[in-house]
Amino acid sequence: MKAFIALFTLFSITSVFAGTIEPYAVPDKPILKGYDQYSPYLRKAAELQAKSSQCKKVTYVDISGNRSKPGSPVFYVTCENGSGQSYNTWYTLEQLDAKAVASAPKPFANRAVRVSECQKRLVKELKRPDTVNYGNITETEHANGNVTVFIQFSARSEINLPVAKKVRCLVTTTGTYELSILD
Numbered sequence: 306m307k308a309f310i311a312l313f314t315l316f317s318i319t320s321v322f323a324g325t326i327e328p329y330a331v332p333d334k335p336i337l338k339g340y341d342q343y344s345p346y347l348r349k350a351a352e353l354q355a356k357s358s359q360c361k362k363v364t365y366v367d368i369s370g371n372r373s374k375p376g377s378p379v380f381y382v383t384c385e386n387g388s389g390q391s392y393n394t395w396y397t398l399e400q401l402d403a404k405a406v407a408s409a410p411k412p413f414a415n416r417a418v419r420v421s422e423c424q425k426r427l428v429k430e431l432k433r434p435d436t437v438n439y440g441n442i443t444e445t446e447h448a449n450g451n452v453t454v455f456i457q458f459s460a461r462s463e464i465n466l467p468v469a470k471k472v473r474c475l476v477t478t479t480g481t482y483e484l485s486i487l488d
Contacts, residue, residue: 324355324384326363335368335378343368343378349401350380354394359409359448360384369395384409390448410450410478419444423454423474426484436461450478 331351334344351366365383372379372395380396386409394407413419420442428434440457447453454474462468475483 324357324360324362326351326355327365330363330365330383332367337368337370337373337378339375340368340373340378343380343398346378346380346398346401350382350396353396353401353404353406354382354384357384357394357406357408359386359392360394361387364391382407386448388448392448392450409448412446412450412452413476413478413480416444419452419454419474419476420456422482423456423472423476423484426474426482427456427458427472427486430484430486431460432463433461452476 331347334341335347347366347368351363354360354366355363360382362385363382364385367381369379369381372381378398380401381393382396383391383393385391392409394409396407400407414422424439428437431437437458437460440459441455442457443455445453445455452475454476456472456474457469458472459467459469471487473485473487475485477483
């Protein structure tokens with residue numbers, strides 16, 4: 306009975322503090338040509354990221370074609386958090402060798418700054434910016450660190466008719482703003 310309790314306790318602690326690695330998550334070799342010598346690092350990256358408290362499940366790992374340079378690969382690991390949202394983290398060889406666990410990217414700025422910037426960008430898009438009135442403002446924070454700001458607003462059209470709409474403003478972790486006015 307003691308052995309069962311010890312095994313159960315070990316299993317419980319492991320499943321709470323360590324993510325799992327999906328069987329298909331780690332390819333035998335990188336998809337990117339010319340990087341086969343770094344194949345052992347794929348498993349290392351997956352195992353390291355699975356230790357992150359944010360990562361409940363590693364779903365894929367490979368070498369980034371955008372961030373890597375010859376002789377200097379950058380590995381990306383796709384994880385699911387506890388809510389089932391996916392996000393990527395990146396590792397250099399140095400980070401993998403140092404066993405430095407990466408965390409999910411943090412949102413850009415604070416809520417007040419994000420909302421203010423989205424409102425400024427919205428005003429630039431309106432025909433009659435002097436007539437804008439803001440309503441409900443909500444935010445959704447995504448696992449990859451991006452934040453979507455939704456702003457309900459009303460304004461007057463070019464022919465002075467009232468128009469009520471909603472704007473979706475995606476704020477990336479690097480501070481890029483993508484604005485879409487919704488009907």
